[in-house]
Amino acid sequence: MEPVTDQAFAAALYSDGDAGLDTGASLLAAAPAADAELVRRGEEFVRRAWERGWQPADVVRVVRRELDETAAGLAAGLIGSETARYERLPPRWQAQLDGLPDAPPRNRPDRFSYASAVLALYRLLLRLPAIEPVGPPPGTAPHALRLPPAHDEPRMLTRIRALLAKAEATGYPEEAEALTTKAQELMARHSIDEALLAARTHSKKEAPGACRIGVDAPYETAKAILLDAVAAANRCRAVWNSDLGFSTVVGFEPDLDAVELLYTSLLVQGTAAMTKAEAGQRAGGRKRTKAFRQSFLMAYAQRLGSRLAADTARVTAAAEAEHEAGPAGSGAPRLLPVLAARDLAVTDTAERMFPETTTTRVRGATDPDGWTHGTAAADRARMGGGGPELRGGRGKR
Structure with a gap:
């Protein structure tokens, strides 16, 4: 029996x-x-x-x-x-x-x-399907795979986390703007410092890795666009799996940490701003709908992309100028070629992991008020992006 x-x-x-x-x-x-x-x-x-x-x-x-x-x-x-x-x-x-x-x-x-x-x-x-692995399963011999080093959180990330927590908690938009901008600048500088350190020491161990970040309903398309913008500004690639509700972010370890921290914080800030804007609309006698919220978050995500990229570009330019002004003949690697090599490594890793990605043009926003309020909220958060397109990965089945 x-x-x-x-x-x-x-x-x-x-x-x-x-x-x-x-x-x-x-x-x-x-x-x-x-x-x-x-x-x-x-x-x-x-x-x-x-x-x-x-x-x-x-x-x-x-x-x-x-x-x-x-x-x-x-x-x-x-x-x-x-x-x-x-x-x-x-x-x-x-x-x-x-x-x-x-x-x-x-x-x-x-x-x-x-x-x-x-x-x-x-x-x-x-019935769970096979998906692209972003690290070894437990029990795998460490020497068999390229593992990022196990270490305590760097002091810089602790400082960034504290800045973002303050930005989420404050009731003053100007203060949130300043705190979030400072956090992104620190992230960009931390990424540059790590890249130069790896180049100076000729580290062969450091290679791009990946992590998965949940992209949950509702309004998951807008959230995926926001995550894509944050990833791009921090020298990572994000690939969205809409069926399973997550994006896989590919990048070097310090940048992956930055993306996860900033995306989570900006989502909290955006949701709070959306709720406040919707309450104001209701107080004025106008009933808001799902279209308002969707348009708000789409505008918020789009606007943040270009502003995040601008913040990173500004920090990179300043770091390059500082680097070039250093002592002549020091033998230090040049910054821009180092960053370009890391960008190429991230792209190659993402393409190996997701050889069948597709780019999808998303539907436009339909509520002008939601778009206007979402754009304003992004300006206050000090972030913004270009025309929204998403890379989607076809997970292994």
Whole structure:
């Protein structure tokens, strides 16, 4: 006779609809002795996700998107127990684990409901497609892959994080503008310093890496454009997977950190400005719609692109002038060729990862008021971009 878990899986995991889930949940609810095996099988499903290119935050994000918060907590519990097996985790994994939600109590509110939620989660995990890996899976020998160095957060990033936190918290647009501009300038300078250091030491270990950043509904197109603008201004490439709700950002490690920090902060600032603008419109007797919010965020993202790029160009020009004015005959590498070489390395890496990317022209905004307010908010945040086009990657299936 088949074990209860096999019977439950046969009924629930390989069919669609609720009938199979109910059958499988009924079998598991009546068999407390199968609980340990149910967890072990779940850890296997999580391990297969690592082998297909997924990381902890990716799994929880897609589970939350496709199911609900309870399922996301169940996934987090499995991820925690599965990753506890490893002495060493890949870079960025610990930060992702620290941000996972708490796992709900087992067999609550009752055994049947709990088993039904677990089976729905396993059905989703079983069907996760293979995606482009952005780092090694846990348990991989470190020497077999080019891993970025494990280190504490650089002091510069800590300072940038503090500036952006102040920009998000202040109620004064002018102060937020100054803080955000200073953060971007520090990011650009930090990137330049890291590039020159690598060139001076002839570092062969440093190579472009990648990370995934969630691009969640609603208004995901505008958010993807914003992330693309932030990535481009920080010498990275972003490729959006609209089906799975994330963008993969390719770049050197210091620049990836900068992109993640700045995108998150600008999204917080933009959402707050949009809510305030919409409240003002309502106070004037005008009902705002989804079109207003979509147009607001599209304008905000577009406007930020050119302004972020201008900030980076200004810092780069100043650094080049400072570099050229240095002592003659010092043998220091010239800045612009160093940056050009890194740009080429990032482009080559992105094209190897995503050989089938497509560029899509997005639909224009339809609400003039939303566009006007979004542009003004971008000006206050001190950021802005050219005509919106997105690179989309076709994930492995």
